[in-house]
Amino acid sequence: MKTSDIAALLLLGAIWGASFLFMRMGADEFGGMALAGMRAIGAAVCSIPLLTRTRLVEMRTHWRDIAIVGIANSALPFVLFSYAAKSLPAGVSAISDAIAPLLVALSGWMLLGEKLSATQASGLLVGFTGVVWLVLGTVGVNGHAHATGWAMAACLGANVCYTFGAHYSHRRLRSGVTPLSVATGSQLAAALLLLPLTIWMWPTHTPGWTSWLAVLGLAAICTSLAYVLFYGLMARVGASRSMVVMFLIPVFGVMWGLLFLHEPVTLAMAGGCVVILLGVALTTGMLRPRNRGSALDEVLTERA
Template sequence: MLQGALLIAFAAMLWATTAIVAKFLFAGSGLAPITLGFLRLLVALPFFWLLMHREQRYIKAKAIRSGESIPATTPGRQAFIPLLALGAFQALYQGSYLVSVDLTGAGIATLISLCLPPVLVAILASPLLGEKPSLPTILAGLAAIAGTLLLVISDMDTAGTLRVAGILMALLAAAVYTGFTLTSRYNSAGTPVFTTAFWCFLTAAMLLLPVALATGGWAGVQSMTLKHWLMVAYIGVVPTCIGYLCYFKAMQSTPATLSSIIVTLEPLFVALLAWLILEEKLGPIGLAGACILTVAVIVASRYGKASGASQDG
């Protein structure tokens, strides 16, 4: 379990570098956030295609050894509907999150985008999935709202203005990621992990490409140098491919509740890196908001998962 926990923490640290590198990309080139979202997925797709085929070979070999019928290599019609929905959520999340990073600070964008969803999931799981929320879950939701408000106040204080567009995009990213998580829970088609990841990322890339072309985001690619392309490759390979591989590997031996808590290290890593590298400061109010939001996530993860488990049992 310790090895799995360390792998998840390592994955969270790798994911945290996405916003930092993206901030340098946006500042040093004309690359649009939507285009970066597409390029990130484009770089990662071959990697997940290989993992998907390796996974399918393993499933086939296991079925042959046990004398069972060999399953289909591609998802069926019933499985494709939630996969397409996950891809649509992924595309919207990639776009809204990277836009929020561009319009605000990397730290505050990530804190709002990634800390709110677990709390929202814990609350919305009751009416949508029949998972009854406990009192700690409800209190965690209220605390999350308070923490978010403190972050907004802190950002307004340090930036000297209320960056409404960036805050709204971060809130949109949080809402989209909530939909992604709820759809993942609802999906009972049993599609293997890397098959799900490949089709989800492929759908997201196909949706982001026409948006990037229609909004003129592709023009910014012409201003990119070798250094900028290396940054894009880094985002596609390290936090996306290696990060998700570490996470999926760790999930084989790490309880879901523990993993959901460890993942909350990502926004904290981003806030720390943004402070060290980008000189973004949260200030006392922002630090208080970040702490409140993090505690709310931990409480929601523990009690939200527990209530869901008891409901299923």
């Protein structure tokens, strides 16, 4: 890749990693639902300049499928990760975000009859070993086993949503609609879905300015701008190389939590992160000489 593309990849990893920092900053004052809703609504507003005539035609033609992707890849994960941010360190949530390719491969094999090579199967085993390590080392941290347990379950649920969205978009939105149209349309769908819930569950006390800055960062930078950067990068270097960002998100997520929130980096976080990413590398083919296309490519390209 060109130096400019490597720089764009690092910037994208830093931006998406920062989303977990911003959720951690805003979750307490906004609450999970209102924070997720403001993220989706803000991202939809920022995406209005992308609504060209061609994209509007594509979204109108495929509006049902795009709406389903918006629910699976934006609305529900935003709510679940925002809920988890009230109890989990930003670094832990960022690490958990990396398990989506493992779930895509596992569900594809179990439910859709997709074949797994020996390398991919070993990658699943390695990756889920890292997940167990992370969960066992995180649940009960600071003596709050109940809260952290449910928060980890929320992170897992968000990745299950991403898994469904990846398979669905891989089969229903592969032709006739561009990825950026799916991303823009799905944000609009998520915003419409979460708007009434956001109004209903609006916090009784007005959030402070740091929480509002966190919302602005989530919506404008980590969602709207990030997808523009990602699809531009994907157009230049391809989906497989762009998926390297999956390995950068946990690293930056842990780093931002350490720098700005003074979150400790535990052995469970460091070890679980390394083992999970090794499993992802094996499962997605990053450590294989040849990379076969599947719904795994859709984990990031359709996440919006």
